[in-house]
Amino acid sequence: ALPFTLIAGPCQIESESHAIEMASALHELCQDLGIGLIYKSSYDKANRTSVSAARGVGMDRGLTILAGIRERFGIPVLTDVHAPEQCRIAAQAVDVLQIPAFLCRQTDLLLAAGETGAAVNVKKGQFLAPWDMKNVAEKITSTGNKRVMLCERGTSFGYNTLVNDMRGLPIMASTGHPVVFDATHSVQQPGGLGGATGGQREFVPALARAALAIGIAALFVETHQDPDHAPSDGPTMLPLAQMRGLLSRLKPFDVLAKSAD
Amino acid sequence: ALPFTLIAGPCQIESESHAIEMASALHELCQDLGIGLIYKSSYDKANRTSVSAARGVGMDRGLTILAGIRERFGIPVLTDVHAPEQCRIAAQAVDVLQIPAFLCRQTDLLLAAGETGAAVNVKKGQFLAPWDMKNVAEKITSTGNKRVMLCERGTSFGYNTLVNDMRGLPIMASTGHPVVFDATHSVQQPGGLGGATGGQREFVPALARAALAIGIAALFVETHQDPDHAPSDGPTMLPLAQMRGLLSRLKPFDVLAKSAD
Amino acid sequence: ALPFTLIAGPCQIESESHAIEMASALHELCQDLGIGLIYKSSYDKANRTSVSAARGVGMDRGLTILAGIRERFGIPVLTDVHAPEQCRIAAQAVDVLQIPAFLCRQTDLLLAAGETGAAVNVKKGQFLAPWDMKNVAEKITSTGNKRVMLCERGTSFGYNTLVNDMRGLPIMASTGHPVVFDATHSVQQPGGLGGATGGQREFVPALARAALAIGIAALFVETHQDPDHAPSDGPTMLPLAQMRGLLSRLKPFDVLAKSAD
């Protein structure tokens, strides 16, 4: 199996300069460590806990920024889409379309994403068993587009809590599609702060190690230079300054897992 | 508190004649039993388990049929919407817009539904705690529209299984919004049939009794003259022929619950 | 079906005079309301969260007090047993042996309880599906003792939380054994106070209504004249002063449920 790819970036696109700064740091880091990078950021946060939470820079501006990152650093970029009509437009600016977990059963969105021909990363719904992702993938591949990635990001476990069932990684891999482990959204505590979603950033390294030891195609980590002041997902994002240390310690687990098979 | 309203109908709009037949039977039944009726049916099943499952008659045709039912029988009608741009159009044909459970966090959809001024019935996401529905309701009421109903339809409980936490009924009622209990989707076994969702129709009467005894504003029940041959939700829908007996036995629990308060 | 029986009393036996006071009040109340009463209290709390929590008056003293209550008021009494060797001794003083939920799979304890010939009330383990109680009941009936009661008291739902799956009531009833609903332990928040178990007393009336509406043989409610100062289970026990009002409001749901069948 190939070495893992890192999908990383700040949750939201905040500005062009911020995106360049983040992408530059991640790009340099990944080149130093020999890790493939897909830059991730969202132009719209369409399902926040509260109506008064920040939404993002909007689609036009966001896609322009992402296309700029792709050109400037020569790296693939990923963003999430929330409606069928966004897919074709987004696919002109980015390499990977991402389907949010809550929307992973919306047939029109999956078909529209598939029809672009772009790679599609589908987050497993918190309400879905890993074996049910086979049906989700088939909605996309029914368009003729086989470039589907399936992403674990936690399953509902009682109220305001997610759990990662690590058996889900081999179960989803048995579809033949590459499996992604989203280490930062997995530690969300949905609605756990009343009007916002909390998180347990401190468990990201342990969960990422576990997933890499089992064997994954990509690791998804949201990061920010100052998570506690970020417009969204602060409690789960990792400080950018910790990424080098984290990835250095994680990489040998990927190497070992893939040599062990 | 007022007597409960029944929200009932077949899962999908199958044809005009089928809709008239179903609405006619339910209307007569509810008049006999002195129960208020809102007729429910969907023009599109947008999130089915499998891509090859039947989707419905489409929006234009469906809304025309529903508007016809409303006029013919003089009863309010309800349908679900899946995208912001559908809300304004649907609100011209129906009295209540329904937000599907998977979509209950999609801010744009909630705002668009609210802005129509129509009543909005939001299903609680299977991934959401009942106290988190306060934030969902506030997205709608932020538009100035206070006509929000909150609907229990089961919470994720392990894989392929839902459970009703009956404490959720008083918790959601504490928002001041009317609470609906969806007795048929609560017995879904999501993805439980591999390529389709299963169900446990046999538990609908017990769960409906329990909810009415606690006290609810409306009971939601999908029904069909021949559920085992219906295009969707067959395993959970009740046979139309059982509705009279069921409602006759349920009504006294509502009367008692409301006299007891 | 017969009217429901009330199983009630304080969690722990605190003293002879306290037991007489509680039993006297409950006995009078149940006579007034025409409800059959089984007096419940424990001589030992064998599985408290913390090692420093109060354990109780001990077996000898406790059984003497319970036998006194039985004689004085002419009512059946119930207590829980925690080890096989306790069963024979306890069965001389009480009418119903209760198996705690954590111990519902301990074969030797179930067999020893069964062999006494006393009625046995088994709490469903928080870790068990309702259909698995069939195997538990069979351990007891294998002794020739058919007097088994199966009791719902909540199922693990994420961390520090229980949920009542109301479908469990008819599922357990399908074994042919009477089903009990424990309304106060169902609102426990196990370990929820760090060094102790919390509770949500406010949901007891709603859950009891729901269970009675579905149809149960007995309702189990722990009560105390001053729960907030009781040695155990304070957060879940109901104030004795509220019992008359609660039972008056609950009884019609039982009458209705049983007339509806």
Next chain:
Amino acid sequence: ALPFTLIAGPCQIESESHAIEMASALHELCQDLGIGLIYKSSYDKANRTSVSAARGVGMDRGLTILAGIRERFGIPVLTDVHAPEQCRIAAQAVDVLQIPAFLCRQTDLLLAAGETGAAVNVKKGQFLAPWDMKNVAEKITSTGNKRVMLCERGTSFGYNTLVNDMRGLPIMASTGHPVVFDATHSVQQPGGLGGATGGQREFVPALARAALAIGIAALFVETHQDPDHAPSDGPTMLPLAQMRGLLSRLKPFDVLAKSAD
């Protein structure tokens, strides 16, 4: 941190010759691979699903066999205890007393185990949060015995299913006690076969890798030369013939995890 210890053996003691055969094979294997071994086997299966399931050779015979293994191979042995009075006796024959998960809140059993001075391995109850094991450990250490091990073996997740929350490993480790990962009971499907417990042996290697990558003190694996014909836990035990390959592939993850810290 020290290299992981392997706790392994067949679920039940079947006979002296079987125990010697199993211990011999595991001892040789662990010496070859440089892994410390604690031999595990049970003299009584006290909480099987069905009353007709095999219970074991009994305490006297079982402890004699285990003491023989200890002497013959010079390795520590572990067995589980189910009642306070068993602890003192078992502690004369074995090095580690194990508390079954269902019994992890039984205060008298924990105190009796602690008072022997033997090491005590407590399985986390399927109904318990990992942070609640702090209270469990304190029951044992209140006796002055600090030799406590805390063992993850799965948490209730809906019906007939367990899930490992890998965050539980560092949470339990924060007590300062060594943490054990039980890879075979974690894949149980409790009651999943109707009258018996099922299992998913195929996920043991992935879960063990994940736990070792996070970092644990000991790995617990039940094994048998012919699991499908074993008297208990067949669906979860690993074939003895696979143990060498499994441990060879697992050991580097432990080495890496401990060098990475």
